[in-house]
Amino acid sequence: MNIQSCVEVRNEWDIVKARQEGRNIAKELGFGSVDQARITTAISELARNIYLYAGKGRIEISNLDSSGKIGLRIIASDDGPGIKDIRKVMEDGFTTSGGLGAGLPGVKRLMDEFSIDSKENEGTEIITTKWLR
Template identity: 70%
Template sequence: MEMRSCVKIMNEWDIVAARQLGRNVAKELGFGTVDQARITTAISELARNIYLYAEDGQICIQKLEQATKKGMMVASIDKGPGIGDLRKVMEDGFTTSGGLGAGLPGVRRLMDEFSIESDLGKGTTIQATKWLR
């Protein structure tokens, strides 16, 4: 099943729209309220990063259905400046925005699978997957 919905992130309202989309998909798949909250928090962090650091980006949400399990993947795709030091942004407490610094390490903890690819001057793609227990 390759159904994918995307929300372009250009302002604060788009962050809200991406969260709402994620919550709706999580609900449809049968995630409980705690996992729904984890997923929407992860989406918030990813969408906020696009809003703060990249001119052009989107959050895409895809349902995953395999023979034995169901879940959803959240992808953050941007054409921003890229991340120079991936190790540094994955450290707890690291922040460039003056925020709490939960950021990407927080997203990694909230979700079951996490991957990040970044090219300086080209952009960043982050994929985070949550599986239904």
């Protein structure tokens, strides 16, 4: 089974669309309602960051099947300004938007795997995975 979705994020409605796509794929893969909520929250945060800081980018959602383990992978990418200090944005409570600062550390806690690659003036790519239990 190969399920994939790519949502271009350019406005707030695209954030909603990415969340819905993520929830639908998670449900189709058999994730329970709690994990569906975790996944959609992570997608929402990642898409919101693209919209706020890069202006545009994409959320790619796909299923994984690794040695019989089923999972859902989210790749959030943009060609924006990049993140100057990754360690700083990964601190709980750090915010540049006046939000709660749950941001990327929250996404990392909600998911099972998390990696971030960002280059100044080139963009950011965040890859995160949730495994079906």
